[in-house]
Amino acid sequence: MAEWIVLACFATVLVGTISLALAGGTRDRWLERYYVPWVSTAAISVLGTVAIALVGLVVEDWLPAPPPDTSTWQVRASTNWMRVSIAAGTLVVLVLAIIGRTLRERRTGTLYYVRLQPAGQTDWHTASVRRASNSLMDYRSASASYDLGGEGAIDARKQVERVSVELERAANDDRPDSGSKFAPNIVAPAALALGYDWLAPPKSTLLDLNHPAVEDKPGSGDFEFSVERDSPFSVQQLAGALVLEDRRFDNSLPGGIGILDIHLTNRQPTDQPHFEVDFLRTVGLANPQGAVGAAMVEPQSRAFCPAVDGQPNIERGVDLQLACAAAAYQIRRALTDFPNTVIILQLSVPKTFSFGIGWYLANDPLPDEMASAVSPWRRIVPVAYVRRTGAIPVFRPMWVRWDQEDPSALLRNV
Incomplete structure (x- = not known):
């Protein structure tokens, strides 16, 4: 015995x-x-x-x-x-x-899956969410959907507010001594608005869910980066992390309207705007010629890198957190450089970055020279890339916050 x-x-x-x-x-x-x-x-x-x-x-x-x-x-x-x-x-x-x-x-702590997509949109991240939640201690979600409606601006203010309240309630009920990973699957304008109001718990990480990494496919797989209320970056770092290009058009629109394209994808940026505007400013990573080019994430290095022949140029990569904070800085810079202009904001970035940009836009210290950008939602109109069966994909303005000016009124001359 x-x-x-x-x-x-x-x-x-x-x-x-x-x-x-x-x-x-x-x-x-x-x-x-x-x-x-x-x-x-x-x-x-x-x-x-x-x-x-x-x-x-x-x-x-x-x-x-x-x-x-x-x-x-x-x-x-x-x-x-x-x-x-x-x-x-x-x-x-x-x-x-x-x-x-x-x-x-x-x-690790808790995985928060936040989803806000058009009604009827298939959730392609179900398997990725299941895989990620298996390696964490807890799992919570907040989701909603909105109607695309007819033409004109898409009104998703109620849905954004509801998801924001659900996310805050879930975070308040969580343990304060555990980590938190937030995985947003949100259309870019709504992600910007949710990130702007997000009360990030200590030790928070933004997780971008993708398909499992493939050895012969550079930049594949999940990636993540942290957010810090006390920004570790100087103004010089924020200003120099990304490059910008301005292209002017002789449209002479009343009041002035321009496009700001934050471009951090593996596709080359376009020099032809989707709207009739006075100018197009493109912000992104510099290619070998010094112009804004395609970019991709290198998960292991935790960096956004210029894409050269389908491969990430790690030597010229930018820290993921810095790239996100720098994009928010460039939004403020555009509002400052064009103080009387309506800015159509086109976010060509991973879904996690749209969320993080909104957070840094609200929480990063505002330089004295950018005082005119203290209330960004009065002059920015974020647009969403809308795809419909049998129709040509188009960019549609979105109304995502109650303090945001009516996009239809701001764009009445476009």
Whole structure:
């Protein structure tokens, strides 16, 4: 019987060790892919139960019950040292497993999946969300859909407000000592608005969900970057991270209307605007010729890189967080450079960046020379790329905030 107890104890220690590896491992460890939160919890619970039982046996050896004819307790310094060793080892593994689990919770924590797409739009990220949530401690979601309507501006203000409230409520109910990963699957104008109002919890990370990485496909796979309320970047860094190009048109529209294209995709930017405007400003990463060119993410390097022949130029890459903050800076710069102009904002960026740009637009310190950009929603009109079956894809302005000016009124001359 004693041998079976010893084997059971060693088996429990083994389970606890595996639980520790799963709880404290990083994304690069092979055990990470097999991590299941409830298995780790169950292993630690069983390990704790066995540890308590073994410690109880050791204490019983040292403090045996007094004989029936006396009430005097006597300390006996003799016990089964194999039992003591197993009990001590089990306690050590239990403590390490709890520490590892706690560290993992602080590093990963909860996955928040935020979705806002047109009604009837298929969610292509279901498998990616399931894969990502399996490696985190908890999962929460906030979603809504909007109607494209007829022509003109798309009004999604109610949906944006509802998702924002759901996201804030879910974050408030979460544990404050755990990490948070936010995976937005939101059309660009709505993502900008949601990011603008987002109260980012400490240790927040934005996660861009994609298909699993493919070895022969550069830039594939998920990528992520953190957001920090105290920006670590100087104005010089923000101004120099991205390059810009201006193209003027002799349309002489009343009041002035222009396009700002934040271009961070693997396609070459266009020099022909989709609207009749006075100017087109394109912002992005510089190609070898110094002009704005195609760009792509290199997940392992956590950088946005110029795309050269379908490959990321890592040497000239820009940190993901810096690229996002710099894009928000360029929106303020355009509002400052063209103080009396309506800015059509075209975000040709990954969905995570639209969300992050909105956050940095609201939270990064505003330089003194950009005081005219303190209320950006009065003059910007974000547009969404709308695809309909049997129709030519078009850019449609979106109304996504209650303090935003009516896009139809601002664009009445376009």
